[in-house]
Amino acid sequence: xxxxxxxxxxxxxxxxxxxxxxxxxxxxxxxxxxxxxxxxxxxxxxxxxxxxxxxxxxxxxxxxxxxxxxxxxxxxxxxxxxxxxxxxxxxxxxxxxxxxxxxxxxxxxxxxxxxxxxxxxxxxxxxxxxxxxxxxxxxxxxxxxxxxxxxxx
Numbered sequence: 206x207x208x209x210x211x212x213x214x215x216x217x218x219x220x221x222x223x224x225x226x227x228x229x230x231x232x233x234x235x236x237x238x239x240x241x242x243x244x245x246x247x248x249x250x251x252x253x254x255x256x257x258x259x260x261x262x263x264x265x266x267x268x269x270x271x272x273x274x275x276x277x278x279x280x281x282x283x284x285x286x287x288x289x290x291x292x293x294x295x296x297x298x299x300x301x302x303x304x305x306x307x308x309x310x311x312x313x314x315x316x317x318x319x320x321x322x323x324x325x326x327x328x329x330x331x332x333x334x335x336x337x338x339x340x341x342x343x344x345x346x347x348x349x350x351x352x353x354x355x356x357x358x
Contacts, residue, residue, distance in 0.1 A: 210345040221357040227301035231354035239301040249311035258330035267333040280350040
């Protein structure tokens with residue numbers, strides 16, 4: 206387990222996100238600050254199995270995507286997830302403070318689920334079946350990507 210990446214997504218990222226204005230726009234993309242926080246929250250809900258989106262990647266492409274997870278490569282600017290609509294989803298929280306609290310709760314839930322069941326495998330709609338370690342790697346890349354988008358790094 207890469208503990209520094211786990212610490213980054215569970216602690217450092219939340220600290221950085223606390224300074225983000227709700228309506229701030231990123232260097233790329235269409236999401237504002239609160240929409241991005243809620244997007245991260247949904248991603249954590251996928252990793253705990255609380256949101257299920259069917260696999261969209263052909264099986265033969267999954268090994269290449271797993272290689273990306275274990276590499277030092279980052280998501281490119283303006284990377285578009287094939288399962289997301291063209292426009293940002295409507296807000297689910299009234300304020301960014303509520304959105305940040307929901308994200309913090311989902312991060313705790315993510316860690317607790319895998320502490321309780323360390324062998325659990327949960328499917329990501331693009332990367333396929335992922336272990337806890339692989340989810341940590343993917344969350345790290347994903348959170349890093351969005352912190353850079355909003356110039357929080």
